[in-house]
Amino acid sequence: MISKIPADTHVRNDSIRQGITKKRVEDFANAGPVDCIIIGSGLSGLTTAGMLSRAGWRVAVLEQHDVAGGTTHQFVEEGFEFGTGLHYTGDVLPRSTLMDALTDGKLKWAEMDAEYDHCELMGKDIDEVKDRLVFTKGFRKMRDRLHKQFPEECMCEKEAISRYYKECFKAHAAMGPIVLSKILPGFMVSLLRPLLDRWYHSAQNKTTLEVMRDCGLSDDLIGKLTFTYGDFGTTPDESPFMVQAMLTCHWFRGAFYPVGGPEQIAATMVPTLEKNGSKVWVNARVETLLLSADGAVEGVRVKGMDIPCNTVVSSVGALNTYMKLMNDKMPLPRPVQDLRHELRSAEKLKPGMSMISLFVGFEGTCESLQLPNYNTWMVSSWDHGANIKRMNEEGLDAPFAMMYYAFSSAKDPTWHVRFPNKVSCEILAPCSYALFEEFEKSRWNKRTDDYEAMKEVLTERLLDHMFERMPHLKDKLVHVSMGTPLTINHFLNSTRGEVYALDHTQERFDPKYQQMLTAKTPITGLYMTGQDVLFSGVVTAYMSGIVTVAAMSYSALLKNADVLFRATPTVWGESQVKGAKKFNIVWVLSVVFVVLAVLLVYMR
Missing domain, CATH: 3.30.70 (Alpha-Beta Plaits)
Structure with missing residues (x-):
């Protein structure tokens, strides 16, 4: 919800700092079955937990730090409060009816300046035109600003700018096959693989630099348009163009910041979780997964304490999940062994920036x-x-x-x-x-x-x-x-100080590796969510939570349909979408595919 915010909306509670103890775990288990354990309390983990809780699941979220929230947590030092990861976001979360439901309507957002990103060359003597670029809200306004700022680039460059944005819109659609390939049943993905790969390949097969040069943009303007590679950590010569396209389209509706700071995300989500019968515990670093003799999940071990559960979701990234929570003595299926080999070699799947x-x-x-x-x-x-x-x-x-x-x-x-x-x-x-x-x-x-x-x-x-x-x-x-x-x-618990999990290189988004980095893993009962399932960033962390719930239970997904398949009125560029509520067409089409998949499963 985006509105004028009174100063007394800051949510303070102890629920995001509740430490794990044996008694608390036993009391929770004695009150009813533990349906799911989620490792990590970042936005992807909390979104997954929130949706499952709304569907009636009893979920335990385990966080290794002393406060929940992952990189949305804040800390106070010498009387100053600082954020650790979320510095701004687009309008997806502020306008999400699902997010509003997961926070019980208590999370508020403030819009930043329309000119939300300024970039310039380092040094004292810079040219305000040649050495500086400002990103502004609205596709048309941004495009027109570029046309005005770079007239000396001649008409062909002006056409190149428009061509670049057309390519962005086209590549942005690649999110569709990625999401569908991660939520549909395996047999259906195999059936649709030629179509999905053709759709996806057109956006993945070239780097950002290659596509932008193909559009006719000069290297100087390419550098100016891609300075926000810092938002995902991979330079234009190595990242697939679809990542740049999604980031570009993400900001067209402006930039926002959580009122009260990023910690308000967890501070408003955790009480809602608890109201629905779930728990979030901190100081609860998971030491290892527990697997049965036939390789199925049986629970996790925390501080020497075994917590049994047949469904575990890891939101702590591929490196932590497959390299630190597993070992070679476990009965791991061949695809997991292959993925561990790729992660260990760090050639194609390597830690990010x-x-x-x-x-x-x-x-x-x-x-x-x-x-x-x-x-x-x-x-x-x-x-x-x-x-x-x-x-x-x-x-x-x-x-x-x-x-x-x-x-x-x-x-x-x-x-x-x-x-x-x-x-x-x-x-x-x-x-x-x-x-x-x-x-x-x-x-x-x-x-x-x-x-x-x-x-x-x-x-x-x-x-x-x-x-x-x-x-x-x-x-x-x-x-x-x-x-x-x-x-x-x-x-x-990163490996090499990476802030964006796996590096967003072209190789990582090769269909071969995307089939490895799925929400539903080859280990029975183990699921993944977070940046490695989709992309980096707070919005894709949130979206990966939705994808993971879809991979876990179509029933749980549909029980969130009352808030998931609607979107609030929004602005794209300069056009206003009218009406109090509207259907989110992307998710409506996704649910159609899901329903078809369920029918096919029962027909087999």
Whole structure:
């Protein structure tokens, strides 16, 4: 729901910080059968749990951290509140009737500036036209802005811009075969495979760079249009064009931020789960899956405690699920062994980009400090692939390939009530994991002096870049702390500090590997949800929860139809869709396929 938000809507509760104990598990099990265990409490896990709970399932969600929410959680340090993963999103969640139901209508959203993303070259002396680009809400407005900003590119370039957007719309439709291939029964997917592959192949078989060059765009403009590769972590020369297309289309309706901060997502979803008879426990790192002699799921082990259950959903990614929760002594089916081999080799399926995060606090108010309600991106050049290559080769001496900074306090209308005369800023930048490998075995918060010295160097450099644009903030700085890829390993149990799970390369989206990264795994009773099932990002995490429920139980999916197959009035570009409610045609078509699949199953 998008509306004017009063300041007292901030939800505070203890349900997102309820630790696991043997007594709590026993009491929950004694109250009735545990229908499903979900590993991880990020948005994909909570969406899956929420939909199953609405369908009458009793679900236990297990979170390794001391607070639920995954990368939507927040933390407070020296009186400043910081987000850890969700910095903005498009309008899918704010306008979702399902999300409204899963949060009992308590999650609110604030819209950011219409010009929500600004990007420019690093350095002091930049040309406002040639070295800068602003992304704005509305397809037509964005297209017209590009036509106006690049007149010297001649008419063929103008046509190229329009051709690029046409290709985006066409590639965006590739989501259809991906979703259908992950929710339909195996025999039906095999039956439709030639059609699905042909539909999907047209969007997957070329990189972003190749398609945009084919459209006639210059390399300089390609670099400007793809600076948000930082939203999924793979540069245009390696990512399939459909990922760029989906990201481009995602922002046409503007950018939004959760009122009260990203933690409000879990803070509003968990009480709704509990009201429906489910539980969320933190400090509950799953040590291993429990499998029967014939390879079926029998439960999980947490802190030496076995929790029996015949249905388990993992939302912690392919690397964690297949490499850390399983071992070679288990009776694993051949497809799972093959996937483990691919993940171990890290040739085609490799960890995604690692980043450093800087959490900065200033004294003052958003108004007095003139803070913008948009995101600022900076790049060392418009050749993103070359920037990343240089970063990996030159290490600490290399310029930052890209950096992002934004003020969450300027995006949240309740901030000034909760944290008067304080503002916070989050700065992100890709980094080479090799810089931190030598410190892997050291403990969080107790690492070596060399590690701390390197953090100081990186901190100063990031702040220098920001102060070039906002020098008036320098004297207002009162707090700064840095998180590195090792911090991400500690809190998210990542392998190499990856923030977007598996790298979004062309190889990952090859049909061969997409058949491996399905919601329904070859292990009986084990399901996957999260970024590796679809793509990175908060919206696709949410959508992957829906996909997983569809793969688990068509009955549970249909019991959510009252909110799933409707959408609120929305704006696409500059056209208004009228009416209080409308059917979501994508999900209606999906359910038609599901019903047909069920009928075919019963006819066999």
